[in-house]
Amino acid sequence: MNDEEIGRLFEQSGPPPRRPGYWEDIQDALAAIDDERAGGSAVTAPAELDRENLDTDANVIRLEDMNDTVQRSWDRRGSRIWFVAAAVVAVVLLGVAAIQAGRSSLTEVADPADDSQPAPDTEAPSPTTVPQTEEPSTTTAPTTDDAAVTSAPAAAEDAGSESDGAPADTTVPGPLQNQAEPDLVFDYGALVRLTEVDGRRWIWFDRYSFDGKAGPELTEEVGYALGSDMPPHENVNPGLRTYPVADAAVLHLIERDVYDAVCGGDTGPEEWYTSGTVEEMFPLLLQTDPFDGTGSMLVSLVFDDDNEVVEIRDNRLC
Amino acid sequence: MKVMSSDEYTGGNRAGPGSTGAAGFVASLFDHDDYLRGLVWAVVRDSNVVDDIMQLSYERAYRSIDRFDGRSSLRSWLHTICYRTAIDHIRHESRRPKVSLEVVGVDPPVAGDGAAVADGGRLDDGVLDGMEAVDLLGRLDPEQRGLLYFTAALGYSYDEVAEISGLSRGTVASKVSRAKDRLRTGGRP
Numbered sequence: 001m002n003d004e005e006i007g008r009l010f011e012q013s014g015p016p017p018r019r020p021g022y023w024e025d026i027q028d029a030l031a032a033i034d035d036e037r038a039g040g041s042a043v044t045a046p047a048e049l050d051r052e053n054l055d056t057d058a059n060v061i062r063l064e065d066m067n068d069t070v071q072r073s074w075d076r077r078g079s080r081i082w083f084v085a086a087a088v089v090a091v092v093l094l095g096v097a098a099i100q101a102g103r104s105s106l107t108e109v110a111d112p113a114d115d116s117q118p119a120p121d122t123e124a125p126s127p128t129t130v131p132q133t134e135e136p137s138t139t140t141a142p143t144t145d146d147a148a149v150t151s152a153p154a155a156a157e158d159a160g161s162e163s164d165g166a167p168a169d170t171t172v173p174g175p176l177q178n179q180a181e182p183d184l185v186f187d188y189g190a191l192v193r194l195t196e197v198d199g200r201r202w203i204w205f206d207r208y209s210f211d212g213k214a215g216p217e218l219t220e221e222v223g224y225a226l227g228s229d230m231p232p233h234e235n236v237n238p239g240l241r242t243y244p245v246a247d248a249a250v251l252h253l254i255e256r257d258v259y260d261a262v263c264g265g266d267t268g269p270e271e272w273y274t275s276g277t278v279e280e281m282f283p284l285l286l287q288t289d290p291f292d293g294t295g296s297m298l299v300s301l302v303f304d305d306d307n308e309v310v311e312i313r314d315n316r317l318c
Numbered sequence: 319m320k321v322m323s324s325d326e327y328t329g330g331n332r333a334g335p336g337s338t339g340a341a342g343f344v345a346s347l348f349d350h351d352d353y354l355r356g357l358v359w360a361v362v363r364d365s366n367v368v369d370d371i372m373q374l375s376y377e378r379a380y381r382s383i384d385r386f387d388g389r390s391s392l393r394s395w396l397h398t399i400c401y402r403t404a405i406d407h408i409r410h411e412s413r414r415p416k417v418s419l420e421v422v423g424v425d426p427p428v429a430g431d432g433a434a435v436a437d438g439g440r441l442d443d444g445v446l447d448g449m450e451a452v453d454l455l456g457r458l459d460p461e462q463r464g465l466l467y468f469t470a471a472l473g474y475s476y477d478e479v480a481e482i483s484g485l486s487r488g489t490v491a492s493k494v495s496r497a498k499d500r501l502r503t504g505g506r507p
Contacts, residue, residue, distance in 0.1 A: 015359030
């Protein structure tokens with residue numbers, strides 16, 4: 001069957017006639033867009049993505065808190081202000097902590113038999129200790145991703161640590177584990193959190209099911225639509241899990257201005273994506289309001305032979 | 319309304335000679351709408367939504383017209399947007415519980431159907447009637463239909479289809495090949 005014959009197939013089963021008023025409806029819709037532009041409010045110019053500060057430590061540190069509602073509303077300028085403020089607070093608190101530690105040592109020297117004094121914490125940081133700078137929040141909007149996180153299996157809790165050095169809750173219960181099935185090559189679901197532990201990046205991923213009961217239905221066709229030849233994993237096992245991210249992983253992030261303007265550009269052309277390594281792109285991700293109100297970001301993942309994530313594709317929809 | 323060819327439309331909000339804004343853009347669509355509708359229809363096969371997807375596609379195109387830099391033809395650019403919008407629709411539909419891709423305007427395959435096609439003869443003779451053509455194409459995945467439409471009905475090269483679809487050339491080639499195989503076998507994978 002050659003192309004000519006296939007072309008005839010399409011001709012023989014052509015589209016239905018246009019509905020009455022087809023062109024008028026389109027013209028009205030486009031005219032409404034003109035009106036929006038004239039009004040200057042309906043479609044606002046989104047902030048430019050920040051490509052200047054891709055490698056700052058501050059951005060990496062903030063990976064821990066990317067699902068915080070406050071961060072969702074951060075713009076570039078705001079993030080810089082908060083970073084400076086957080087850094088100042090951290091320096092002050094570290095100084096206070098150092099002074100207190102010094103006093104504690106002096107107390108021990110003066111009265112080594114006194115067991116009531118808490119011993120200084122000399123343990124090395126836990127492998128799962130999460131460096132985090134807690135930004136002061138000016139909003140109290142609840143986040144929905146916490147629910148997803150708490151439904152996780154072993155590594156469900158990621159309490160993070162306070163920047164004041166308080167000992168409370170600086171670890172997750174149990175080390176993060178690669179929960180990718182050995183033959184997993186492609187996955188589809190919600191990115192709910194990014195974590196960096198000992199220089200290793202992890203994603204917290206809520207895999208969707210085939211039957212739609214745990215998020216959008218994952219089908220082979222959807223897998224193809226997501227730009228992958230690789231079929232989704234047959235052992236669905238939906239739910240939250242953690243995957244390590246390869247250092248050389250590539251992140252394809254929808255450009256915010258396009259997303260805002262076009263809404264639904266999740267399957268847009270490549271030029272609609274800002275792509276780069278996770279090193280470059282995670283900070284960008286933080287600044288692009290990744291969580292669209294559902295507390296997560298729809299993504300597809302590709303794994304390498306080592307079972308690490310090597311590609312994250314932003315698949316947000318309107 | 320003045321009908322403007324794709325050559326006259328140079329992108330941005332500077333519509334064509336004598337046409338500006340929405341009216342000018344709509345005028346520039348007249349030349350292309352048949353091909354674009356054909357593409358959307360090839361993908362979704364749902365007469366209830368084709369017009370809506372077309373309108374949504376045109377709205378998206380108009381909103382992002384400033385990004386059209388004229389490197390490709392207007393038709394190619396519009397094909398990109400229409401294709402993406404149609405695929406978006408399929409994805410949205412596929413996410414609804416109890417609504418599978420197969421019901422998007424396509425009857426589920428019935429055992430025995432297509433046997434005559436699979437047995438050869440009729441396809442090669444090119445004597446399929448309209449209903450048989452609908453049935454046969456309906457057995458392909460939406461994306462396969464879209465890619466086949468590009469290559470077979472519109473005559474796009476694999477490179478052009480790759481650019482439009484966002485897939486690699488090799489992926490396009492393999493998907494088209496797979497689609498042709500399915501047609502040869504009467505729609506069976």
